[in-house]
Amino acid sequence: MVLEEKTENKIDQIIDKYVGKEGVLIQLLLEIQRELNWIPREAVKKINERLKIPESEVYRVVSFYTAMSLEPRGKYLVRVCEGTACYVRGAQRILTAAERAIGIKAGETTSDLKFTLQTVNCLGCCALGPVVEINGKYYGLLTPKTLENIVSHLGSEHS
Secondary structure (H helix, E strand, O other), X not given: XXXXXXXXXXXXXXXXXXXXXXXXXXXHHHHHHHHHOOOOHHHHHHHHHHHOOOHHHHHHHHHHOOOOOOOOOOOEEEEEEOOHHHHHXXXXXXXXXXHHHHOOOOOOEOOOOOEEEEEEOOOOOXXXXXXXXXXXXXXXXXXXXXXXXXXXXXXXXXX
């Protein structure tokens, strides 16, 4: 994939802040993720070239942390909890409603990069199950209908 010049420049600007510093890889990657919503392979190559961090180490860090992605993510990252408490309270119905409302399966991103749908093992708010987190905001005690309303509202917002 060839990145736009604007994106290439943004990656360079971010890396510039970390040149000559030690122990910065995670912070650097999180900043790139925050800015671009993913970590392009070209960014990994630039990190290797400019900071002399082996590509294998960069990939190892990116693949370990769920906050980072080597694939473009949607503007809205919808994470459905499938932990035990949420599962027994209907997480599967919530996931099915999310897939229907967004039009993709778990693990996928819409072609317009508006939504990414993921499942997670636990979001840590079991008493509110079933729970969905969207861009850091938690929605608990969900029904399929309330989830569909939330997604519909987000989908109608301007990009």
